[in-house]
Amino acid sequence: MPTDGPPPGNGGTPDASRALRPERVDPVPLSEVAGFLGLEAEAEALPADTVVTGVCLDSRSVLPGDLYLAMPGATRHGADFARDAVDAGAVAIVTDHDGATQLALSETVSAVPVLVVDRPRTVAGPLAARIYGTALHGGRPALVGVTGTNGKTTTTYFANSLFRALGHTTGLIGTIEIVAGGEPIPSRLTTPESTDVHALLALMRERGVTAASMEVSSHAIEFGRVDGVHYDAVGFTNLTQDHLDLHGTMEEYFAAKAALFTPERAERGVVTVDDEWGARLAAAATIPVTTLSTRPDAPQADWTVGSLDASGLGTVFELRHRDGAALRVRCGLPGGFNVANAALAVLLVLASGATAEDVQRALDAADPFAVEVPGRMQAVAAEPTAVVDFAHNPDALARALDAVRPAGAGRLILVFGATGQRDQSKRPLMGAVAVRGADVVVVTDDDPHDEDAAAIRADVLAGALEENASGGWDRMVIEVAPRADAIRRAVALATREDVVLVAGRGHEAWQEVKGVNLALDDRDELRAALAEHGFRPTGGESIESGEE
Template sequence: MRPDAVVPRTMDEVLAELPSELARVQLVTGPHDGGAPASITGVTIDSREVRAGDLYIALPGTGRHGADFTGQAVAAGATAVLTDDQGVAVAEPALSGSRIPLYRAAPVRDYVGPLAAVVFNSQPAGSRPVLYGVTGTNGKTTTTYFLTALESALGRSTGLIGTIEIRVGETVIPSILTTPESPQVHGILALMRERGIEAAAMEVSSHAIEYRRVDGVHFDVAGFTNLTQDHLDLHGSMEEYFAAKAALFRPNRTRRAVVLIDDPWGRRIADQAGVETLTVSVTGASEADWNVSEIQRTGLGHTFTLIGPQRQQLRLRCGLPGTFNVANAALAAVMVLASGVEADTLQRAADAHDPFTTQVPGRMQLIAERPAAIVDFAHNPDALELTLDSVRVPDAGSRVIVVFGATGQRDVSKRPIMGATAARRADVVIITDDDPHDEDAASIRADVLEGARVARDGENLSCEIIEVFPRAAAIDRAVALARQGDVVLVAGRGHEVWQEVKGVNLPLDDRVELAAALTRHGFSALSGNRIES
């Protein structure tokens, strides 16, 4: 997704607009015929995505260097190549005799985002969407959906960049990464600008920050949800994970910040943020600028009051289950206030359109009401704990039946913790496969099972623990065991429609499998238009 019209510029013109802190890019070889310099109309780091007029940036990879694909990039229409010292040694012979200029920079990754921002003119002053960025372990997706729903309720056209989809007005494409690579991000932002999008929300993962996918992007408001154990396979420790998230709250990345401070990490983010910051609490933190109070359950959701620093009060409703979704809704509301919207304007929009009841695919998504059958993306210990607590109902004899697993080739340490969490908070624990990737599925299940059994036996818990695979069979078993007053929660994969096993993508949608199992066992699933696919 790129803008339809890009003003062609020479490489010299593009380089002249780079931030002053970047070192000078060096020309290694230029056009051999002495002709006019080529025009640049795009940027890419993937030779398979090159379009005519692109600057191809050849980056070092884990297996091969991007410079190895210089020939393919030029054949596809690249008009200039930028790489590092190692890449020059490969790219220069490949460009011998051509008119394609070769440039050198180090470290070359530093230049990708800024160059894409300049070429695509993605965020010019005065004519760009209000841009929200949301980071944290849990709640990013739901908060971005709440943001776009609230902005739509305010009458603005919206865009979205996230785990589930990329949306530019009415144009929607599925996402592959939570946050795309930086040339794609800037291309999408430029397309939003071109199409007159007035407000956009982006999920900003720790991977995106660590891998420089949001370089050159400047948010109007950045929001923080929480920080819990996840992605330690990448970051190594919680401190390093925190540092990656905290990097979003610097003046070079955002104008303002809104931070949930109900965990210690949020309080640290707020204390260390280098920009104007508003804080939000659902648990009554006295130091918070905005506090949530009067939470009342209504159906599966809640109503609540949001009280501000000048005693402003917003009475809001969130139709999604769980007090963590109240937190997500409160965060979204304060982020929109921080962008400049008045509180009474926001109240009128919320009253008229109920934006915090928007359906988020695979996030606390209701598939049936009796039994309550829910699909959620909870895939780490904290998210699983909060989700299990939120779905339990007070009716006598009601049980919680949970189906979940753990992802292969990811943080191994969280597997037994998730098993123990399920054993403590569910009545029936069905452990199955998530996405094994290239790891042995049985060994993953064994890690989760061990945690569940140790907790059950050591803490004298009464839950039933069952191992069932493949995943579709586990979902069927859960429904077969369910009574009308029970809750069936299928956790871990949410909106995903493929399960990766040994390099093969197998079709698997928890929502479809759960609906089919309900029908097989004589229950009624909600109508198909309530299930996103």
């Protein structure tokens, strides 16, 4: 899955940053850059004719005219790659004191100016915003950000679809892809590095993008990937256990999310208060906040969801304001979580400046919330119902299982695993959730990364077997690896009345095992298994559930 871990060293896998640059950037004098960094004395000594036209922290993506940020990484210091950056055309280097010491021992320090700051990561975003001119609205598209554990991807897709229905040319930064008014680019991180984010926003401006949506992970906030970005509106979906390998506790996880709802980062906020964390966030935010409640038992809110009626696979509902105003909304995808995602998307678009009248006309004319989201409750067969979803934490898995539970006599067969080198405490919890929600539980591998795959499966199985025994569920719980074999086993067990849910990886096409990326797309494997057993796979229609 897209990696949202600590910042890598400059020797990691190259990303798509070269493709995310604007063609033209107004040059910024290097002396002005030094002044921006608070280095006035150094600014006076810099060559008057040296200008900066880009900023980059990956030496392999440096273009002529770039400022190279040599920062400490997880395994290497960026100064190790300074020579490569200079050879590629970097006109100056910004680094910390350790990097400067390292550069002083090499010939690189005499090739270009070196600007030394205490913590280069903290200046990367604001500096990129200055160089690319994206600090405020006018230098970038209208911009909404979405944070929370589950629902970010769908909400950004919904918001973009509504923006398009309103006549905007749209951009997207998220888990699945990056779009800047042109061809989609597969995404490596939920949120790219700050230098790439600002370059991308400048590219969107250059291509005529007028509105954009962006997933904002807690890792992005924690590691400064959205520093220097100022959103017109930010939204909060929910908070459930995930990423405690980084944050340690739910309180720290919450604090990372809450940092987005400050005047330094956003003009306005929209907060779903269906859980206690949302209510706390609405109270703690230091920007104007609109609250949203989608459940009858949730706290009072500015906007509430009501009058729900079935409409095909989805739901028609009213989004009502406390003053009596109402919007009629249709979500083409099933489940209460999708109603919440659609309602949040509507309110984010309103918070970005759209009028209620224009939004209602767009909702009526374009049916924007029937948009498909790749790998999110994506159906690949009807008999049996076969679905691939991204659910990879306990809450999302529980909601996915609830969404696809057969209405008749059929069984629910689940294939899933847990990711390596991530929060280990959620593994047995996911095993227990699986037993409570599925009739047949097939435990397999997700992305083990550098961890022992069998040990990960054992953690998941322990939770599943304990729940099966203590709860008296009498479920079939089996362990099958590798993952492709597990999918085939699940299909072999299925009848036409059953549902097969393959959860955890969604749209991803590669599985990382011991540093090697293996081709593995759950959708392709599931379709092949269905065909082998005489079933008829289809292209599928997205029937979205909860996801990150």
